Amino acid sequence: MTTSEPTGPTDPTATTATPADLPGTVPDWEKRFRAPRVSLPEWAEDAPARSLFVSNATGTYELYAWDRETGRQRQVTDRPNGTTDGTLSPDGEQVWWFSDTDGDEFGVWMRQPFHGGADEPAVPGLAPSYSAGLAIGRDGTVVVGRSTDEDGSTLHLVRPGAAEAVEIYRHRESAGVGDLSYDGTLLAVEHTEHGDAMHAAVRVVRPDGAPVAELDDTEGGTKELGLSVLGFAPVAGDTRLLLAHQRRGRWEPLLWDTATGEQRDLAIDLPGDVSAEWYPDGSGLLVAHGFEARGELWRYDIATGSLEKVDTPPGTVSSATPRPDGTVEYLWSSAAVPPAVRSTAGGVVLEAPGTRAPDSVPVEDVWVEGPGGRIHALVQRPAGATGPLPTVFEVHGGPTWHDSDAFAAGPAAWVDHGYAVVRVNYRGSTGYGREWTDALKHRIGLIELEDIAAVREWAVASGLADPDRLVLSGGSWGGYLTLLGLGTQPEVWAVGLAAVPVADYVTAYHDEMEALKALDRTLMGGSPEEVPERFEASSPLTYVDAVRAPVYISAGVNDPRCPIRQIDNYVERLAARGAVHEVYRYDAGHGSLVVEERIKQVRLELEFAARHLER
Template identity: 85%
Template sequence: MTETTDQHAGEPDETDVTDVTDVTDVTDESKQGADGTDFADAPAWQQRFRAPRVSLPEWAEEAPDRSLFVSNATGTFELYAWDRATGAQRQVTDRPNGTTDGTLSPDGRWIWWFADTDGDEFGVWMRQPFAGGADEPAVPGLDASYPAGLALGREGTVVVGRSTDEDGSTVHLLRPGAAEPVEIYRHRESAGVGDLSYDGSLIAIEHTEHGDAMHSAIRVLRAADASGAGGAVVAELDDTKGGTEELGLTVLGFAPVAGDTRLLVGHQRRGRWEPMLWDVATGTETDLRLDLPGDVSAEWFADGSGLLIVHGFEARSELWRYDIATGALVRVETPAGTVSSATARPDGTVEYLWSSAAQPPVVRSTDGSVVLDPPGPKAPPSVPVEDVWVEGPGGRVHALVQRPAEGEGPFPTVFEVHGGPAWHDSDAFASGPAAWLDHGYAVVRVNYRGSTGYGREWTDALKHRVGLIELEDIAAVREWAVASGLADPAKLVLAGGSWGGYLTLLGLGTQPDAWALGLAAVPVADYVTAYEDEMEALKALDRTLLGGSPEEVPERFAASSPLTYVDAVRAPVHITAGVNDPRCPIRQIDNYVDRLAARGAVHDVYRYDAGHGSLVVDERIKQVALDLDFAARHLGTPPACGPRKEVG
């Protein structure tokens, strides 16, 4: 398993979880809200949040009946163990602000989980026996840090990536029987652990020593050498050298076969993400050249004979099996929509987490079964998306549009802006947009320049005019929405979380006549102060996006900072902020709010005691209710509990 910083990523994606089967130690309280309201009595929009969900189960490589998943069964997202042989399930973690980062040791004996403090993402790895027992520090001798990858070997080798403001990026190796780990890599720029080879002898890391945090290179290190120190360089793969264009690489995994030195690598050499095989011992590169449009990722089948291909194109995804010996590419049948994660089991079946905008997520198997089928309450469905393509200043912009089940336009319309920025909205189930639809709003989601899934040129277009470029694409779609009769021009809402929250505040200031309301969750509000306070990996990203630090390119930081335009904001704005947020820290939000208050601008601020988003269901419901009620007060639309018919 690898853990890396995902830029200014937003809150947990709801397509990563689905309904959960019977979980021991979970009471009927999971069917009630904090106020004791029964699930059946709650409005449909709240039921979508409250319905029990799980992530795609991870399984131990040497003990595939032992699985680990994330569930909100108690009302907070936590880790759960599942013994498939007996059917027994149990809750592994229990913390006030939840836990989602975890993995299994290859032999299935241990569950590793990351312990931060109240959502601040700064902490240490802990471990617990699979069958239950006391937690213990997993890697003695390492202080708290931001996680930057983790790899666990079959023979007991452990590789831990860390990131701190003081040390930059470091990688540490703990061998079986050793009392403490040894440091084998250090650099000021961002880096992280990619994978560990099957026999534990080779370590792949991703690094950005060249200074471009958006495009990684790969270095393979030896876990042990003649001196016993480890860390000797075996091979390098760096597509940022020898040309003017920066091309990124990503580690997808070593071959799961003893003695096989092939590493599955994602590359962008043809303007999109594709997989290739790189033999780190010989240097041989095998280009797969899959004839599929859009971005392509892959993982190994358990016997190493083939690859499970995940193909994303125009906000949908599908699965294929690639046979390495013959080059045959065979479709793995899945419903139309989005496969947000998938894994190939040892018996050759594929388990995958699927949803669509209309249908809640479910974990399915290619054997025809539902992997986890809950006896409890289900999330109500929502409405499907429509695809819209609009000509923008940088090319055709793809938007996903949802209309309320009742009524005719023009509707009050929420432009729900995704985070990242290296992310994209897809035809996947999401409770937040569904809540707006239930209250009579249309929802528009724009895959602006900077989004993934539309080629490297589209993703990389942000540099140096950060924020302003994305808003040009959103403006083009906004003009279409009004001209087509979908959107009421007097009731346009700009909303989003994380990078989407940043674009919301920036849009309210740079396009003050366009928006009637703004809803910004965990945003970048004051770019310079955010840079000073954010985690080190995000500082590197900001230097890449803007071409330097605030001291080096002050004019670019000023041009891209919402604080620069705060005095032009006319629309009422509601801001939600996590007081422990390391990505969009609280001080820079307070600076922005102080400026709003000084000029008497209409605004509300809600601060909650967690980090970059909440893993507590009641807290998420509260935040959505605050947004709905803020919009109702200022636009005259239905409040959070207003009567809306359930979508059938």
């Protein structure tokens, strides 16, 4: 639909108070979800006063344009299921946004003038697909990455004024757009032509697809080292490409001159994973450092190699960007304190209107010895509570992700209801080195559950958790682990709550988006036809008849990642033997961007757990 005249408020600063907004009328856990939020604003490279951000100010997450010179903020998109994938053209004249259907992630790029106007297809002639990246050049050249079941990965070049896009890359394995150089003469492509979807190589090509340089740390797929594109130098004529590498067992930045082949290993001496992005003048790098579930920022001077800390509060910096004036804007929060967009110049840069989210409780760090090494877990409990408490093991998705000391309304809701919450950064999680992340292969699901079991034993032995009131819960990969855990560890869990899960791995493989099929082949060592025993061992459907705990499942009917058919297969097996279960299906994809829908889902989970734990 056209967003020039949206049906909702067009200015996130213009809101109307409702009874649900008034103090004392709704519980704190709902207020945390309803409290307006904003993302870190992206700014146009050649028009830094023009920014784009995401906000839930209308109750649905949508894109907003912000003119910093005038102060005007304008809602760009207005769709029933929300919009979060967008970017600005370098000149700031156009807002590009990805238009899918009801959250299915399959669609086309649209664009709209920055100050408002009709939407139009950004790249006429390209059929809908899953997105595999986008790069917009200063001269108007555009490279669009696409992924489909039929074609695999393709990249398409669109010149200004051209009638159609030209295909410049195609491969069956996963690939995507990395970045365009400042002058648009070079394109970086991340690809996995070697067949390992977890560890990409990087190829630099001319706009016509002609190869210029290649960097592949996988050595033919025998060495599990990956690369990631962080961006070309923001200076005309500069052929240096900033990459992230894993050569020392963690993510670190590397400067690669794509013209000469010279590689400069920055060897930044910080523990944990290190990422970086260019300062706008190319003189330095803003270093994002993640270690033991916290995040902080540093400035690296390229000429001298010196490292200077950027002052941020304790907690997690989830995203950050350097501005042309040398200041840094960043999105910060902690488990106890709601997020805010701050600046090193001082104060809050962008604040959503309305009531601030209520604080929650801080996290406690726990380290537990496990079968694959020390496991880091984050624990929250109601203020003043000692235990043993009903305890929710909230399992993160990914699996290449990790829980951190950041504000999260879901865990806070359980704490408000008297539960302890334990979040485990199991093997497979990021932030603890390459070996920890890559440990899943060929025994996926079972490995993560071994780590969760070790932390569960600690929680019970320490007196925190009531062994008769343990809840296993999670979404996406966490939902998959929930269903697998209920079947492989049936005697220990009292309730299971699985959101958008993998439930029948073979059917999920055949129905999911192509990029995830490639990832599954990497994790399993082949397809279901090639390694059927591995898919069987790691599929929740294999163990469904062993499940004893009441099971609650929520699923988006348009989900391309954990499709609905394989969930229906699992539910039919539960129903056939009369197992206690409830299923909630909603009209969206892999989760919902509508605030009230998300509150409804959490409320249903809270009520289901309370009802069955009271028995």
